[in-house]
Structures are given as C-alpha cells and as structure tokens.
Amino acid sequence: MPETRVLFRDIDAPGLATIQGYRDRGGYGALKRALHELEPDELLSSLEDSGLRGRGGAGFSMGKKGSFLPRGEMEKYLCCNADESEPGAFKDRELMQKNPHQLIEGCAIASLAVGATYAFVFIRGEYWEIADILDRAVGEAYDAGYLGADILDTGVRVELIVHRGAGAYICGEETALLDALEGKRGNPRLKPPFPAIQGLYGGPTLINNVETLSNVPHIVNNGADWFKGFGSEQSTGTKVVSVSGCVQRPGNYEIELGIPSREIIYGLAGGPPKGRRVKAWFPGGSSAPVLTEADLDLPYTFEDLAKAGSMLGSGSIIVADDTISIPELALRTARFYHHESCGKCTPCREGTNWTTKMLDRVVRGEATPMDLEIIAGVQEKIIGHCLCVLGDSMAMPVGSMVAKFRDEFEATIEAAREAGHGALDHSPLDRPLTTGAQAA
C-alpha cells in the first residue's frame, strides 16, 4: 500500500522551504480564504467537523479544544508544540525542516480561529538547525505580510515567535511548555485550569502539535468533508508515522489512517532484516504499551490501538525484533523517563527512579522473580496517580513488557544467576546513559 501524501506532498521538492516554493504550490491561499471568507467560528466548526485529532499524543479533537477558548477581546495565545522529544518521534522535524511555511500558515489560521494575537512555536533546543529554518521562513512571512500587526492589510494582528527550548522532554507537556515559555522551570502545572481557559501568562491558550497545525491549511482549502474522506470515522485524515528500530527502511511515512499496521512496518518500512521476526513494537512512541507480532494486523487508528490496550500517541512506531532483549529494552525505556522526570510529583519522581534501579538489577542478574512482582506492582502504583502523564508514560510500556514477556524476564534472571551473581557487571546500557543522579 503506498503512502497518501497531503502534508508530505512534494516534500522533497527543492525550494519548498522558501516562501516562493510554497506559494508556487498554492501556499497561503488558505490564510487568505480564512481572512476574507470565513468567520472565526466557521473556521473552528469546520476544524471540528473535519474530525482532526491532535497529533502530539493525546489525540483530542483540535476544533473542540479551540472552541473551549472564551470568545471576545482579551489576550489569547497560540502555542505550537515543537518539542518533539519522545523516543521514536521525528516527524515534526521533517515537517518543519522541509515545509516550514505549511506550519506557519497553520499557526496563522489557528490564531485567527481562536482570536490569538501572539503565536509561539516552542521548539526543542536540539533542533537548532530547524529553528534557524523556521526563523528564516517566519521572516519571509512577515515580509510578505502574512504575519504582523496588520496581516494582508486586514487590520488583523498575528505575531509569531520561534522560541528555542533548553532540551527537556517534559517541556513537551503542554503546561510545562507554558512555564518554560514564561521563563520558569519547566514543570507541569496543575489542571484545571486548562490552558484553554488560563494558559500562557494567564490568558486563554490553544496548544497544538506541529503536525496538527500543519493540517489546518489543507482543511481550510479542501473542506472538512474532503478531510473526512481519509481514515476511519474516529480517526480522520492522514498521519505522518515515524518508523524506527529493527526495520530495513526507517523513516517518516505519511499514511491514510486505518491501514493495517503490518502495511506500515513491512510494506513501507521493509520490516526487520531477513530472517528475523517482529517480537514487540511500540505503536505510538516509547510511551505506548508494547504490542506483539499477533497485533500486526490492527488497523492503525486511535480507536483500534486503544482497544488493543495501547495507543497511537504521536504516531511513532518502534520495532523490536527477536534479537532484542526485552528486559534491556524495558530498562532503556525506564532510564529515559527516570532521566526526564521533572521531579515535581512523588509517584513519577520516585517510581521511575526505583523502577530503573530494579530493572538494572534484573539485567545485571541480581534480581529474583519476586522483584518482577514488585516492578509490576510499582507500575500500577504510578499509573493514574501522577500530576502529568510522564509517569504513566514509563509505567505503561514497562508494565506491558513485564506482563507480556514475563518468561523472558525470568529467563534473563535465571541465566544471569547461573552465570554467577554480578557476571554481567554492567549492562551494555550503562555507558551511553547517565542518570544525573550523582549527588553533590
């Protein structure tokens, strides 16, 4: 099954990243239409009708979220979440690198829809090259009058600022992003109040992912019905999927939602190298509970993956073939969240730390099957108890791995024990990762 390219149309065409290249393909037509032909409420309702769901992780209807913002004159904000830090996700990077104006146009239209005068793109610090590309494109858009105090002489004001983060996964969490943008330590805030009511600097704020916003010009151009023509009833449109891990052709593929997952992993990405099989796969980034070979025929939609006990999340597939040690994968996953936990709430701060230490013992052969009980129990004690979902984001995949590959965990412990305690002094993962936990 081929790709279905909407956001990725002509993605590799030279010059697409320039305003001329973008306009040559009809770019900024949607903004003009939004300015001249549509009322903000019409914009919002067509976004809602389209069924466009957030592409950043939670999959919430974009139009509905936009409609939660109060109407009327006040300082409102749009934030584009370009923090893309989840292991396995690299789609926003390519979207911004190769077609920055599509995002800028999306931001401008979304700002019109909710009445925001300031839009911010919060981009992860490590994407400095991409940030430069964005900055250049934003400059072009200002010069062309698509952004500024009086866009296209309509008297409407939309300013867009590209803000570079300092490189913390937690700053992708929408409220931590707001704090970081305000110049504070990037810690999640308590919700409610939700950002739509009280967000950046206390003003109503719409926060959307890069891919979500990149979809907006297309919906304005072609209409909600066109958009609904793609995908399933609950998962409309196309999706850029980042496929990585044990596949022969890793990369970003834009697919119509609803195609079988096997088509993505095998058809597009080429599947694992010859002679190997898929053992486990994360369907939606490292935060998603793992699925197995038996789940490969699931349609790739929000609802089907949820039914299977996992999630589509940011739409990043990570494949582990039969050469991969699941306990080591669990440890690597836990380490990441342990390292990125902001530390504000207890279950995540201590739970990721404790889980990592236990998994480390499992891999080093210093654990007993009892420890597996404790590991599983600790995950349950994290889930649903945290301030944001970062804690759950470790507990769900780790919990799923212990549940689905229990035999392998026990075998690992047993093998390591037979080889003598501490035979594996250091797990191979020790070297590249540091926990930052060294106390002063």
Add this chain to the structure above:
Amino acid sequence: MSAERSKVTLVVDGVEVTADDGAMLVDAAKEGDVEIPVFCYEPKLGGPVGACRMCLVEIEGIPKLQTACSTPVRDGMVVYTRTDRVIESQSAVVEFLLVNHPLDCPVCDKGGECPLQDIAMGWGPGRSRMTEPKRHFRKPMPLSPLVRIDRERCILCYRCVRFSQDVAEDEQLQLLERGASSHVGTFDDHPYIAPFHGNIIELCPVGALTAEAYRFRARPWDIEDSGSVCTLCPSQCNVMFTVRDEHVQRVLARDNDDVDAGWLCDKGRFGFQMITSEERIVEPRVGGSRAGWEAALDAVAERLRSAGERTAAIVGGQTSNEEGYLIQRLLRGALGSANITSVDELEAGLARRLAAPELGAAVPDLDAAESILVVGTDPLNSIPILDLRIRRAIRQGRARLVVASERPTALDGGAEETARYAPGDAAGFLAALAAELGNRRQAGAGTPGRAADEVPGDGSDWAEGARRIAGELRPGKTVIVYGERLGRGPGGDSALASLLECARALDLATAGAGVIGVPEGANGRGLREVGCLPGAGPGFAEAPAGRGLDRIKQGLLDGELDAVVLVHADPIRNLPDGPGWAEALRRARTVIAVSAFDDASTETADIVFPAESYAEKEGTVTHPDGRLQRLRPAVPHPGNVHPIWQVLAELGARLGHETGIGSVPEAVATIAAEVPFYAGITPEEIGGRGVRWQERPAASAVAELAAVPPEQRTSRTNLDRDDSGTLTADRLRLGTYPALWADEITDRNVALRFLAPAQTVELAPSDGERLGLASGDEVEVRSNGTGVRARVALNERMRPGAVFLIEATAAENANALPAELNVEVIKP
C-alpha cells in the same frame, strides 16, 4: 467586607457535610471530621500545586482519583477517602516518599512533630519493599547562617521554594536538577539571606530545614507552647514561644490572619536569644552599684519628689499600654508634670484626628483595597510583615500600589507609580498631593479647585509626582500606609495635616478604606492612646501642655528640667541629634532608666531598673491598626527583675499617688475606664486574637474624635524656607532611615549580628559620577564639622541630590550628625 460565601452540601465517606462554596475538598472534609492527608497543600502559599499526590480521593462520576487539595467542592459531590483505590494510592505515595527518605528520626529535630511520621503511620503501607540504595547528599549543610538544610530528608513538597518565589518574592530558593535528583538550593550555593527566610523552617513538613538555634535543643514532649505577641516592631505578629525548662528555645508563628497572615520576620523568629543573654540587667542599680529594690525605689522616689514638675519621661516602643498609662499617671498625677512623651510623639490635635475610627483601616483592608498608597515609609524596614501583605495584595491582582517616599523602598518594583521627593520635602509633596486630590474631587463635583502647582515650593516637581500618584488612587477604596515619622521635624505637622486632607479628598472615612500609620516603636499607637503624649491625656483627653522630645532635650540642657525617666528608650542611639541627647542626659540632675540592657543612655543614668523582656511581660499593646493585643508571660523573670507596671505603681504610691492598681487586669480596667474608646475592654475580650477598638461599640462614643476642628490648618510657612525646592549639584541633602537590622535587637542576638549593616551612604549614580565616587568607596559624610564614615552605594532609584544614611547603627550612627539638611560627601 467579604460577603458571606454561599454554602454547598456534599457527602464525604457517607457523612453529609456543609461547606463554603469554592472551598477545597481537603478543608471541606474537615467539617465532616474526615482527615485527608496532605504535604504540599498550604493555602498561605497561594493556590494548590498538586505535587505530592498524598491527597488523592475518589469522586463519584470522575474516573481518575483527584487531588483533594485542588478540587473545589460542588453541591451534591460524593467523595470517598477510604475506598480500596484511595487507600492504595495513599500507601503508594507514602511508600514512594520513603524510597529516598533516610528515616533518621532518632536524630531528627522534627521527630515527634513530623507530618511525615504521622502520615506514614496513619496511611502508609507499614513496610517498604525498597531494597535499592537511597540517594545521598551531604548531611545538613548551611542554607544560611540561621537555617540548615538536610536534602536527604526533603520530600520535595516545594513549600520552601514557593515561599521564596511567591510570598517573599526574594526568588532565592530554587529547585535544582530534576527528577529524583531534584533538590532545594540557591544559585551557586549562595547563602539564602532574606528578611523572612525563617518561615521556611516552619513550612517544612519534615526535618529538612532546621533552625541553627533549635537543633538538638528539645523534643516535642519536653516543651510547652506559650502564645503571645512579638513586640520587636510595630507589626506585632502573633507568636508562639516554645519553652523548655523556663527558657525560650524557639519562636513560631501563631497564625492570625488579621495581623500577620501567618508569617514572621527573622527578627521576630530569631531575636529571642537576648531574653537569656548574659548581658541583661537583672538587678536595680543606684549610682552604678547593685542595689536592692527597696533602696532603689527609695532613691528614685526621693529624687523625683524633689524634681517634681521639673521631671520628664520618654517611653520607648516596647512599653506596654499598662506601663505607659502608669508612667503618665506618675508624671501627671504624682509629680504634676506634663512632660511625658514617646518616641512616636505627634502633635496632639493631629494624633487625635489621625486616630479617628472611621479613618482607620484594618490590616485585612489591604487585601481588598483597589489602591494602596505607601508614603513616607518603607514597610520592609519599619513594619516588615506589611511588606509581605502588600505584595500579596498586588499579586492577587486586586490592588494597584503607589509609593511616595524620599528613599527607594523595597516595594517600588511592584508599584504602578513612584514619586521620590527630596529629604525634608514630605510636607511640600503632600500639600501638592492634597491639592491635586482635592482638585480632582471638586472637578468630579463640577467645581475645580486649586491646582497642585499652586502649592509653594518646588511646585512643578511636586505637582508632577502628585499628579501621577493621584491618578492611581481610587476614592473610597484606598488604604494609605504612612510613616508616622512624616510628623517629625519642622514641616511635620503640616505634612500630617496634608495627609488628612488627602484622606478626606479620597473619602477614606469609608468601610474598607482608610489609613494605617506606621510608628517607630512597636506600641507607638497604644502609648499615645493611653496618654504618653504631651498635651493629651489617656484617650486624647485635653491635658495641660507639656514638653515634647525636642523641648525635653532643651530643658535638660538649659537646666529647666531636673529629672528624666527613660522607659525602654535610648535617645542617644535612636533619636536624631544623638550627641545633643548625650549632652542633655549628662547635664540632667537625675536620669532614671528602665532598661533590659546597658546602652549609651543607661550609662548616664543615676538609677537603673531592670526591664522585663517581651517574653516575660503581661499586659496589652495596640497594633497600628487599633487592634488591642495581649502579651502573656512565657517565661519567669530572671534574677531580680520585677514587672515594670508594678514598679511604676509602687513608685506612684511612694510619691503619695495611689492608683489602686494591683494587677494587670486592674490596670486594663483602669485604662478602659479612662480611655472612652477602650471602654469596657478586658483581657478576656482581647483574648488570643485581639480586638480592634474601632470595631467595638465604644468606638461610636468617640465619633467626635474625627469632628475635632482642624485647629491647625496646614501651615505652609515652613515650605517657603529657602532650601526647599530644586536640589543643586553642590548641595547634597541628607536623609536618614531606619534599616531593618540596624538596631539594638540585632546587636543583642548573637545569631543575628551578621545582619547588622555597616554604615552606608546611598547616592544617585549621577551624583556618584560627579563626585568621583563608586559603590564600595569609603567616604565621610560631613555636616557642620561632624562626620560619619560610610561606604558608598550608588542606587539608581535614588533622587539626584539626596543622600541617605542609616539611623541607629552601632557605629557611625547617622543620628550622630547634627539635624542639618545639607551635607558633603568627602573621600578621606
């Protein structure tokens, strides 16, 4: 003020509970006797943060458990706090908290009064499954010279950090690192030095933050709590003394939202060491040698009898109402002298009008005011707790703040407008402000009045500032916090008269609006109200005119006065023209001092009586907003110290003036009978929280207070003196100010001494440049041949042409300079 909140009904664990609409579930549950454990929740710090996750509960209709600390109640809500799911989450959070907690309870100061212990016992799993190594940090290290931090014990509830960031706004404490490595610290490990930082010790729910002074001193079962009031400054915060073996070991806040909103400054918290100081005077002294009480009382009685009406008395701010009342009885009744005053003397007519009940604002009025004018004072130095209160009012977005002062204040940053007048120009500025406000009011009524620039003096400059300030003030909804020191000096009376005019123009005799005067002494207001004021008796009753501070000094110098009694007062250090006072006391035939410590003034005394410390006193004081508060003795008197009221009553008796007062309640009753607006008040009524006399029925009996004719119209003569107006380059004008840590309290507490400031001369950068001075330079500030050595501090917010020195420093005291406006700053 705040309207009654509507009520909602909810069900908590099967019990129907009625609570205020909008209350948080944790608080509402208490109404049904259900305790929901919390760590991070502390409403004093502002909104909930939901960090610790200890308070998760189940709410019908919501799938996920919710934090009770951040969930407002709704009518009909059904809540469960003891279901399996909730119990599991509670035990999970406790288990998680203990994953990295050292559990060194046997050597932890918090042991026995530790919420973590209590909650772990009540809601925890009992044992941990954690076998991994815990994280380690260097064990208690200094966070400041007064506070230590044990980061291993910290449960990262963020309270201390929130205090620093959101309450004190000093922003020094931070969470460093992240995740399980998070810890509390400061940038680059700088010591956390800020005037309110001691509050974090009390906020900390574990033993992570401990007071240097209290470490290993006592266990909760060794101590007794004793509630009283801190009289180290006019804030009069409500405190709880922790007493072990008859010694004060610690001072905690005794939350009274009407007074202190639950905070203390570091002076109040750590200033208790002086109570047990070796240097205290604990025995009467006659002619420099120890004496028994009998001998001392006889000696004093004899000397006072012969001095008679040629006696004067000065009482300091730590003096209680009862002591103040009795000393004025001694002078007026026994000696026929009217020369009784306090360091907070005001012209009697003005004092009376400023005390008018309708005009008085209460501290909580600051919370609801739409605009706040701070004028002639820097609350941080003079009434620290109000600095926090005003910050909170601004943070909550209700109040707009404006500041008018001669010297930059700590609140400037939060002010919409600031006006900086030159030292000595307060009267001119206030006259301009009164004119501007009056004009606006009349313009509102259709008849424009006099414009601000018609006021004589540096009209243009004052008028410009006055206009900016006036533009922010909302009639009927403003609270003015003014320094009573505005009333000092030649323009003082007219400054205060103008302030009254401002209040009238702003309609401040309205509920929720008004003025709060900030005295120099803790009980400045009470002392005036009980009659320590020349020219007004108890309750501002008409009384024969007497000498005020300046004329007492003069009288002692030229021999018209024979004797002076100093109660908790050290004029040489604390009043302007210290050298003049020193000379006056030396020349006085008799100096009688009631003091807890030796100081420059007791050195000149013929007879010294030991004074009680504030922790030993029984009696009442009156807060600057009119709240009578009770002092209760926490510890017994040391040595041969007797209650001062008793000594004064006894002296009266020896001089043939029986007061009939044999106890503090009797003294209170006598005062209540004489001060019409205190009528009927008793210690019981005052109780632990105090009562504002303006809110009692007796206040109406003195409506005429306000009606007293403005017998002293603003006299503008002193505004025309030639040195008012533009400051010129070669004439620097000196102002002085009281700095928070420049006082005898700081010097007498070893722990606080590091805070005592060295003399500093503040200058505007432009003046610094002109004079070739940079911050840190050592200079001499000279006037009329006298000099004070100081270090230069250039301050951008200073008004060019003005220089400031600190009053009452232990060395190089600004009060040592003659009362002269013009000075030179010279590099030696």
